[in-house]
Amino acid sequence: MSEMPSREAIRTLYGEPTMRSQAKERDRLDAHAQAFIARSPFLVIASADGEGRCDATPRGDAPGFVAVPDAGTLLIPDRPGNRRVDTMMNLSENPRLGLLFFVPGLQETLRVNGRAALVTDAADLAPLSAHGKLPCAALRIAVEEVYFHCGKALIRSDLWAQGAGPRPDFPSLGRILSDQIGLDREETERSVAEGYRDRLY
Numbered sequence: 001m002s003e004m005p006s007r008e009a010i011r012t013l014y015g016e017p018t019m020r021s022q023a024k025e026r027d028r029l030d031a032h033a034q035a036f037i038a039r040s041p042f043l044v045i046a047s048a049d050g051e052g053r054c055d056a057t058p059r060g061d062a063p064g065f066v067a068v069p070d071a072g073t074l075l076i077p078d079r080p081g082n083r084r085v086d087t088m089m090n091l092s093e094n095p096r097l098g099l100l101f102f103v104p105g106l107q108e109t110l111r112v113n114g115r116a117a118l119v120t121d122a123a124d125l126a127p128l129s130a131h132g133k134l135p136c137a138a139l140r141i142a143v144e145e146v147y148f149h150c151g152k153a154l155i156r157s158d159l160w161a162q163g164a165g166p167r168p169d170f171p172s173l174g175r176i177l178s179d180q181i182g183l184d185r186e187e188t189e190r191s192v193a194e195g196y197r198d199r200l201y
Contacts, residue, residue: 026146028071029112033146036110037074038064040101045076045139047086050093055086066101067127072143074099074112075119077128077135080199091116091139099141100149105160107151114144133201 005013029037042060059076067075076099078088091097095117101110119125119138128135154160171179174189 024147027144029068029074029143029146030071032148033110033112034068034071036103036106036148037066037068037101039103040064040066040110041104042102043076044100044102045087046098046100047090047096048094049090053090055090057087061130063103065128065130074114074139074141074143075124075128076139076141077125077130078137078139079130079135079201087139088118088137091118097139097141107154109149109151109154110146111149112141112143112146114141116141131201 004010026033041063042058043066044056044058046054046056048054059079061077061079065077069075087097095115097114097116099112099114101112117140119140120136122134125134125138128138172189172192174192175185177183177192178185178188
């Protein structure tokens with residue numbers, strides 16, 4: 001596998017970005033960004049540890065689950081999961097992260113980059129409660145860069161139309177875990193189904 005070339009060689013290959021693509025970058029969440037986040041039920045968090053090992057993880061809930069206390073801050077609740085806490089482990093070594101917000105039916109996405117801190121105080125978590133339950137923690141993001149990403153990737157993928165039909169012909173998570181780890185398939189299927197039904201919050 002060939003190595004990545006230098007920044008200069010990459011710029012030679014791709015050329016210079018347009019004025020518009022550079023000028024659109026903000027350091028605050030303007031009215032458009034805040035309105036997009038209020039409609040977003042889903043985002044992806046990208047992080048890296050102190051040695052640069054990367055991870056991207058999904059977060060989702062009802063639209064507006066990410067709070068915007070002010071134009072420079074986001075609060076992302078951390079709902080129950082598998083306790084791997086890969087994102088939190090990375091952020092403990094390198095607090096910088098990238099966020100990609102989606103709104104179903106919209107072709108554009110919103111990119112937000114910044115620095116994270118962990119919030120565990122119950123009073124701070126109270127506005128982030130859902131179904132009567134507080135998250136165990138939240139990420140407070142100090143916003144550094146914000147910009148809308150054009151819709152070409154979602155247009156090419158036809159993502160929203162692809163997702164409108166029945167479940168694709170693909171094995172369930174229970175079956176995949178059973179095959180990969182050697183667990184009892186019925187028990188694993190039941191455990192996954194119970195988690196989806198009873199342990200979302």
